[in-house]
Amino acid sequence: LRDELLADAMSGKRVIGVAWQEESGALNAGRIETGVEVAGGDFVVVGQKNWVAPGAGADGWLVLASGPQLCWVEAGPGVDLDTLPRVDGSSMANLRFKRAKALILAKGDAVLAALEQANDMARLAQAAELLGVARQSYDMTLEYLKTRVQFGKPIGANQALQHRMVDAYIALEIAAACLRDVLELHERGALPLAALASRAKARCADVALQLTRLAIQFHGAIGFTDEFDIGLYWKHAVHLA
Secondary structure: OOHHHHHHHOOOOOOEEEOOOOOOOOOOOOOOOOOEEHHHHHHHEEEEEEOOOOOOOOOOOEEEEEEEEEEEEEOOOEEEEEEEOOOOOEEEEEEEEEEEEEEEEEEEEHHHHHHHHHHHHHHHHHHHHHHHHHHHHHHHHHHHHHHOOEOEEEEEOOHHHHHHHHHHHHHHHHHHHHHHHHHHHHHHOOOHHHHHHHHHHHHHHHHHHHHHHHHHHHHHHHHHOOHHHHHHHHHHHHHHO
């Protein structure tokens, strides 16, 4: 089953989510209320998982249950979805498992170790995406300052704006250097991965929020609209952060 799920996820045949959070603000699995029972010779999952992505549209989920155990639960009977909108327009869901049929993939400490590693790797991926959001916002704003003419000259000729763009560029380059350093340390086997991932994501989230807000301010009212990419980048940075 593990090999089948991995192959389907890599090929895109199945969309698979991870359902592990139950408590607000949790960065790691704490108390696990979701449980596994035996019914008619099958394993079934009972409980609730919150803030699961993807929710609607997923073919199934890797569910963390007490034990700890990692279960594969397919979408369908026994799983109720409460879809929730996120700030950037994407969605997540709260899942309620009402004796949903499950298959056990793993048990014991290996389950938590795998979950922590997966979350840390996801944070590294999010850090890279946040850096990309920040860089694109900076590039778009720099181009706008060169082409937006006011009072007979480009607004980028204003020295106060130039100084703020220099500060933004420095922050962007520091974040890029931080992410490169973290990835190099990870490739050399430096531990703990959690500290490396948190360092990279914290830095990249900070610069993405800083630069998208700066971009909105410099673009003016158009920066707030969903019809203009800057507003969408800001919302996506808020979500990822």
